[in-house]
Amino acid sequence: MTGAAPMMKRDECFRVLARHVTDEIVIASYSSAVDWNELGARVRNYFSVGAMGLASSHGLGLALGRPTQRVLVLDGDGSLLMNLGSLVTIAAAAPKNLVHFVCQNGTYEANGSHPIPNPEVDFAGMARAAGYAQTHDFSDLAAFTQQIGHVLAQDGPVFATLRVERSAPLTYDYPTLYAAEKRKALKAALAS
Amino acid sequence: MDAATEQTKAELNGGLILAAIKAAGVEFVLSVPDIVTSAGLLRPIARDSALRLIRVCKEDECIGIASGLSYYDKRALILIQYTGFLDSLNAIRAVAVEYKQPICMMVGLLGHEPERAPTQSGRFGVRIIEPILDAMGIAHDLIREDADVAKIKPAIDKAYAQSAPVALLIGRRPRPSQ
Numbered sequence: 001m002t003g004a005a006p007m008m009k010r011d012e013c014f015r016v017l018a019r020h021v022t023d024e025i026v027i028a029s030y031s032s033a034v035d036w037n038e039l040g041a042r043v044r045n046y047f048s049v050g051a052m053g054l055a056s057s058h059g060l061g062l063a064l065g066r067p068t069q070r071v072l073v074l075d076g077d078g079s080l081l082m083n084l085g086s087l088v089t090i091a092a093a094a095p096k097n098l099v100h101f102v103c104q105n106g107t108y109e110a111n112g113s114h115p116i117p118n119p120e121v122d123f124a125g126m127a128r129a130a131g132y133a134q135t136h137d138f139s140d141l142a143a144f145t146q147q148i149g150h151v152l153a154q155d156g157p158v159f160a161t162l163r164v165e166r167s168a169p170l171t172y173d174y175p176t177l178y179a180a181e182k183r184k185a186l187k188a189a190l191a192s
Numbered sequence: 193m194d195a196a197t198e199q200t201k202a203e204l205n206g207g208l209i210l211a212a213i214k215a216a217g218v219e220f221v222l223s224v225p226d227i228v229t230s231a232g233l234l235r236p237i238a239r240d241s242a243l244r245l246i247r248v249c250k251e252d253e254c255i256g257i258a259s260g261l262s263y264y265d266k267r268a269l270i271l272i273q274y275t276g277f278l279d280s281l282n283a284i285r286a287v288a289v290e291y292k293q294p295i296c297m298m299v300g301l302l303g304h305e306p307e308r309a310p311t312q313s314g315r316f317g318v319r320i321i322e323p324i325l326d327a328m329g330i331a332h333d334l335i336r337e338d339a340d341v342a343k344i345k346p347a348i349d350k351a352y353a354q355s356a357p358v359a360l361l362i363g364r365r366p367r368p369s370q
Contacts, residue, residue: 057254060246062263064266085249
């Protein structure tokens with residue numbers, strides 16, 4: 001499905017994904033964090049990636065630290081472009097419990113919706129070349145809905161591009177998303 | 193002997209550093225190779241089955257990985273060159289300082305003259321490291337001879353106990369153990 005015109009909305013994809021999520025740690029950045037957070041508070045949500053691009057690296061650490069704990073990363077395309085090397089690092093470390101999504105809308109949505117340098121860049125292709133165990137590329141919500149259960153059940157590292165439209169303007173409440181209490185709660189949950 | 197002559201004769205044993213890292217409970221080493229620590233530290237670490245070495249592409253990845261590991265109280269040491277430290281400052285600013293995460297960095301001072309204080313180095317890049325750490329409020333220790341190795345375990349223990357970053361500056365090429 002590489003190169004297909006975007007047909008999905010990010011929030012719709014996340015609603016489909018949420019039906020399959022139980023005790024996974026979900027790491028999300030910027031617009032993905034806003035949309036995922038809209039679906040409800042979860043202790044195992046993790047938005048404090050700190051610097052643009054680092055979501056995948058936090059995800060690798062959380063996956064390596066406990067191989068039985070499933071970890072999902074909801075990355076952005078502009079974010080992942082800032083940390084493309086992490087694709088190679090993750091593939092080499094080969095955590096079976098990591099699923100890495102990138103929401104590709106071709107823009108730096110949280111920074112004025114300017115285009116990324118190449119909106120058509122093939123992230124799944126790069127992840128495949130880097131050595132991810134499984135890669136997927138979705139642009140159709142029906143196909144995503146039909147296959148997401150299978151994607152989440154695969155041994156990782158798994159990569160999936162979600163080709164999505166630009167969303168309506170979002171409200172970015174960073175102090176709430178990045179609250180220290182959320183980090184403390186996550187650590188307590190993982191200790192129990 | 194004057195201080196400079198004493199420093200010229202001083203040595204830094206990589207085996208002692210490695211033992212201190214392991215004594216501090218470090219399980220993961222995250223690294224981009226640095227010629228300062230390449231032979232005396234990184235190669236022995238790569239051969240050591242008690243440590244898991246994660247080779248990263250760019251140094252700021254280490255900040256995220258170490259933060260993720262810390263949620264399970266898994267200890268990590270970031271082994272990089274000062275150039276990589278400088279390149280990672282925004283990640284260190286956010287994750288290590290503002291989020292108060294236990295980020296432990298071992299930073300090779302490439303080109304540093306061991307007989308001088310780093311702030312007196314002829315290399316601009318080396319000269320600015322300690323002032324930057326001070327400005328960011330990051331604790332740091334200089335490791336340039338065997339007697340300094342005793343600082344490593346307490347520094348890492350303190351970083352994890354207080355959930356705060358620390359930088360261990362390697363001011364001389366560690367000698368590989370025989």
